Amino acid sequence: MAVEQQAKAIHFVRLKLRLTRNGLRGQAWRIVLFIFGIFAGLWAALGGFALFTGAGVAGGDAGLVIVTFAGAGLTLAWLLLPLLFFGVDETIDPARFALLPVPRRTLLRGMLAAAFVSVPALATVVALLGLVLGAAVRDGAAAAVVAGVGAVLGILTCVVGSRALTSAFASMLRSRRVRDLAAILIAVLASSVAPLQLAVSSLIAHSDLDRAGQIARVLAWTPLAAPYAAYVDVAEGRLLSALVRLAIAAAAVAALVAWWWSTLESATIGTASGARSSSSASDKKAVAALFPAALRVLRPGRFSGLVAREWRYWWRDPRRRASLVSLMIAGVVLPMVMRASVRVDQSRMPLPVAVAFSALLAALVLSNQFGTDGSAYALHLLVGVPGRVELRARACALALLMAPILVLVTVAVAVLTQAQSQVLAALGVVAAGLGIAAGTSALLSVLVPYAFPESTNPFAVSGGTGGLRGLLAVVGSFAALVLLAPLLVFALITHGLVAGLVVLAAGVGWGGVGLLLGTYLAGGILDRRGPEILAAVTPRR
Incomplete structure (x- = not known):
């Protein structure tokens, strides 16, 4: 009372x-x-x-x-x-x-x-x-x-x-x-x-x-x-x-x-009505059972194990799943709306520009990839996972989920808006944007990590970190867009099948370089600052 x-x-x-x-x-x-x-x-x-x-x-x-x-x-x-x-x-x-x-x-x-x-x-x-x-x-x-x-x-x-x-x-x-x-x-x-x-x-x-x-x-x-x-x-x-x-x-x-x-x-x-616990036994082999069906073609190992872990976490963790499905919906809706609504000089927004933002947005979700792990990241430090392997496996898992969707959306938008001639260039921009943004996010995740609260609310953020999330998104988007700009400009000023093939090849290569370079630099920092990053992403009690 x-x-x-x-x-x-x-x-x-x-x-x-x-x-x-x-x-x-x-x-x-x-x-x-x-x-x-x-x-x-x-x-x-x-x-x-x-x-x-x-x-x-x-x-x-x-x-x-x-x-x-x-x-x-x-x-x-x-x-x-x-x-x-x-x-x-x-x-x-x-x-x-x-x-x-x-x-x-x-x-x-x-x-x-x-x-x-x-x-x-x-x-x-x-x-x-x-x-x-x-x-x-x-x-x-x-x-x-x-x-x-x-x-x-x-x-x-x-x-x-x-x-x-x-x-x-x-x-x-x-x-x-x-x-x-x-x-x-x-x-x-x-x-x-x-x-x-x-x-x-x-x-x-x-x-x-x-x-x-x-x-x-x-x-x-x-x-x-x-x-x-x-x-x-x-x-x-x-x-x-x-x-x-x-x-x-x-x-x-x-x-x-x-x-x-x-x-x-x-x-x-912390309860929800109608939830019932259930358990089921599996007679599959222990190692094989850890790999989702779509990844069974991968040879079991350190890298593939990390990819499988991230794949499962993206679907099973409430916080990650909410982000993933949001990215999927945005990746589908945003290019369609930009092509249909935004016009430049009485013409539609070029397809490479319309899909570029979806690719950048898809990878920027990794800008605090260790924060979603929290204290569980300690296990990775204990077993000595190399930083570059860690970051590349996480980027690979997200790419396996998002890349097919982005490719399908690009082709579908091109067909629906009569932009078939821009498909190859747009796919090159998507590949470059996804790789560059993943590399940029890897650097942000080790330079400015922060903790999520220990809450069953998947939308919860610790006090004061909402602005940090916004700032990281702005910084990451700007840096990735600057790095993507040369290829994007080239895609806009060139036309034809040969030019499209060149942009596609250049986009795959530029995106790969951005990913490898970003994870190389971030991986070295992760190896040196692993304990500090763990402390930063561990929620305070």
């Missing part, structure tokens, strides 16, 4: 601030990244503030289109990006309160309050202040009040929805029966963010305002954009419509809170 009376939301906020401060203590690189995250959040906040203010000042159909698409994009980013990329900051992990008599109501309030003490939440608050300012400047106090209420409901939708979604999917992924289906659903949802952004950009750039306005008016009646568009109705004298939009947003927040409430208990105690 004492805990129930004393535990308040402010205590969770103080706890998060204390844990964040302790996590930065003695870690210079974390302090630098934390400062980088603050500046990135400030840049995003000012950009959002200017966008929402401009929408309010513009008014009319243009203002409605801007505020609706911006609000919906903001909400989708909050809901889906943590599943795909940044992860959810688990400084205040509900599982850590499992043994404490903290009521679920108190826990929910405390976690909600703590969620607002973050760079993304504060940046969103600043951005939405522009909504209030824009409404006040053009439409007066009444519109500003409604915009303020809408901004509050909007930020609640973002924060509560993000927490509820990740909590629900984390619970689902603990059950083997629904784990694969949940991972696919997560990937489809999260991987749709970039294609949706490209589609919206194409719509605005190549369509008239009337068509965009029709879509905006429909979108404004959904929870994604209703709270942001309510003040427009007040400005145009439709008070009832504004109240209905706010009611839609409030109902969405209430539903998300109820959903979060229902999944919070399982997230706390």
Whole structure:
């Protein structure tokens, strides 16, 4: 009873601030990244503030289109990006309160309050202040009040929805029966963010305002954009419509809170309903049983054993599987959307450019490949696995999974968009991008390793490392793109069958050189800094 009376939301906020401060203590690189995250959040906040203010000042159909698409994009980013990329900051992990008599109501309030003490939440608050300012400047106090209420409901939708979604999917992924289906659903949802952004950009750039306005008016009646568009109705004298939009947003927040409430208990105690343990005996030989059926052609050995291990881990580990399926979906959707939506000088985006980003993205998932192992990497150090063998085996396993998909997607997109003449050059770019990005990721994984928390939530990241993941992705993408640029330019300026064959051969060779050189340099560092890397990727208790 004492805990129930004393535990308040402010205590969770103080706890998060204390844990964040302790996590930065003695870690210079974390302090630098934390400062980088603050500046990135400030840049995003000012950009959002200017966008929402401009929408309010513009008014009319243009203002409605801007505020609706911006609000919906903001909400989708909050809901889906943590599943795909940044992860959810688990400084205040509900599982850590499992043994404490903290009521679920108190826990929910405390976690909600703590969620607002973050760079993304504060940046969103600043951005939405522009909504209030824009409404006040053009439409007066009444519109500003409604915009303020809408901004509050909007930020609640973002924060509560993000927490509820990740909590629900984390619970689902603990059950083997629904784990694969949940991972696919997560990937489809999260991987749709970039294609949706490209589609919206194409719509605005190549369509008239009337068509965009029709879509905006429909979108404004959904929870994604209703709270942001309510003040427009007040400005145009439709008070009832504004109240209905706010009611839609409030109902969405209430539903998300109820959903979060229902999944919070399982997230706390680490259980999932309907999961049953089962065991089956196998009469296969011990060594052969460790190799998946697709890899039985490999001769058993150190390298092939590591490849088989990574192959299995990509499919069985919840955190890796969520990333893998997301990459597969993005690899399929992104080239199609770029070819269909993005046009340069009234022509389609060249096929080599459209598939290059999928290849780079596929290999950049290795930028913290030891963090997914955690303390289990100690076994590799004990048996003395050479660093170069380790890194090349991991890259090979990922390539065996992703390369066939990228090849099939490249050919399919070429056929569907009448770009058969660019297939060979595009395949060369894919091979080069995959190899170069894998080599770049190998260097990043040994230079800046970091730990994932010991959590059954596959989207959890330790406090302060969400910004690190984003920074590593930016650095890795930029470095790989710079190295890929010469081949990409050559593929764009040359045409014909012979040129395509040259680009294909050059791409395979350039990608192989990038992979071998990257793993050679990173492998030497891994051999020298193995214990330090193990310490860096071991979660703190």
